Amino acid sequence: MSDDRRLAVLRAIVEDYVSTHEPVGSKALVERHQLGVSPATIRNDMAVLEDEGYITQPHTSAGRIPTDRGYRLFVDRLANVKPMTPAEKRAIETFLHGADDLDDVVDRTVRLLAQLTRQAAVVQYPSLSRASVRHVELVGVGGRSALLVLITDSGRVEQRVLDIRSAVDVETLGVSLAALRTRVNATVAGKRLREAREALTDLVQQTPAADIAIAAEVAASLGDCLTASLEERVVIAGTSNLVKSGADLSLSLGSVLEALEEHVVLLRLVQELAEEQPSERGGLSVRIGAENLHLGLDGTSVVTTGYGGETVLARLGVLGPTRMDYPTTMAAVRAVSRYVSRILAS
Amino acid sequence: MSDDRRLAVLRAIVEDYVSTHEPVGSKALVERHQLGVSPATIRNDMAVLEDEGYITQPHTSAGRIPTDRGYRLFVDRLANVKPMTPAEKRAIETFLHGADDLDDVVDRTVRLLAQLTRQAAVVQYPSLSRASVRHVELVGVGGRSALLVLITDSGRVEQRVLDIRSAVDVETLGVSLAALRTRVNATVAGKRLREAREALTDLVQQTPAADIAIAAEVAASLGDCLTASLEERVVIAGTSNLVKSGADLSLSLGSVLEALEEHVVLLRLVQELAEEQPSERGGLSVRIGAENLHLGLDGTSVVTTGYGGETVLARLGVLGPTRMDYPTTMAAVRAVSRYVSRILAS
DNA sequence: ACTTGGCACTCACGTGGGATGAGTGCCAGC
């Protein structure tokens, strides 16, 4: 028995099922693919594939559909990522061109991914756990209010408006803030966010007694900013594609939407994929069906990859029914990731 | 014939249909409500109501369901907004308590509304068309980069990092920026955002020749910030509730989700509701079914109200199937609006 | 002028039986 042919059969089953959404039988298989053997032979192969758990039949007298395990094998060994057409490449380029803000880039990216794959797209904001402080700005803005702005080297900006309760009078406040600004920057600039947050306590302690109260307030607020910056964020789009993509998923569509709205769940999912062995799929990670631990996310597959240049900043990807078109989806995710990385690098 | 009774019948039909999701017949109606007449009488009333377009029957031998027009009459004349229970009030309070950021308030509010009404919730960010500039901060952050921060009196902060391409050398850049900062603030502080944007051209023209190139760059960037601040933003949550709320809507669920994802569409919708006569419903605006012009949003109703204290800053509301529980939904929207307004006022 | 009980009528829905056909598993022969 030829092991190769059985794999070819599995591939054919996956491809046909993905395109028709109907169980595929032995006869249809030999008609649509050049397998060079008779339906009976295919049936034998299918029986073996079913024994090994790669395919299954919904009911006795129906064709076969791939199992999660079948998709897994397909993705790992059989899928050759389709290259993007020039038209698609142009589309990506024009869609992402002209984005100014970081927010804008993320927003456009997630929409683009959703549109390109006709599935739900997820983009994690550039992760700042490895980012460092570029600059801290501290300035009075009339009365006892002060503005604190934190800029990281990944381009994210976080700000707080704070009331200096302990200020004695407005005159000296300005002077104190200016001095504090210099000292704060000297302390935290260039440091990783986490380290910077820890360095704040030292800063307060080494502040002249006159300004120590103000310094404490500023440090507290800056600590808030650093913590907020460390917090991961995600954006999603294209949820409407999920309902279109077929009624089978719509059984659990509610729980899928629920999971997508819970950003905490999404982040954990993306995190798990990040820790996965990238293997040889060009950095792409794929979670298939029940491999997703989260309840309600069986029945869906997730394809993600890192983006952001040499140092991976964060991840982006796509979520859809397990019977998605993996080659195309993977190609789109990879292509978008590259373009976004290029934009962020500039 | 008693006009009152016919209205009572309509109310009963709406209430029963909303709670059972099934067409309601004359017999069931007299059993479940104290109408004091026989089914035959009710049938006559129903025939009239149907003639007038308030109810309809899905097929010949079925009960009646309200039409959009029926719901409209119900909302306008028959619905008495249910007061919130103390438990619900407590829930609202604890849910919104402890929000620090404006983003945080909006985020919590939209989730709360979705959870409370079990429908999709929409919250528009505090509108800045009437807001004015509180302060503009401009400062160099190493090399030729400068940070521009715009603070409005409604608490929103917008920032840009800009590269000063026309700077001759780094030394004089700092001085120029400081001077520019003072001049910019003198020009725009206190002005409405729109007016401030227009004042920028004057600012550039009146700048000393030496700094005019830099001033132009800064003005362009500040103009961007002002435009971005003027742009309305919305946040949604609870889309998963829509799929649960019944299969009838799931026919067009795709287009509903699509519309919700297109923030532009949502904003226009909210805008339309804002311009509506608030009538006597305590500031609540209700759009029912096909009254929503947008395709795909027939079949859904929208309940919104303004929030933000005496000067209405923006709107929040709820979107669900036309056969929603209007009294409860309206009560929830109103209650949340009040709490949020209180928080924002503090 | 309304209200009411009675009555015929409609029609969605559920049930059950039979035909259809796609698809399988197995086996004997090549």
Add this chain to the structure above:
DNA sequence: GCTGGCACTCATCCCACGTGAGTGCCAAGT
């Protein structure tokens, strides 16, 4: 190890039928 043949299984479709909820209308009652 491949192939054609063959019996078998079931989901699906179709149709016919009974059932019952609900209506519209009418004649009689108040």
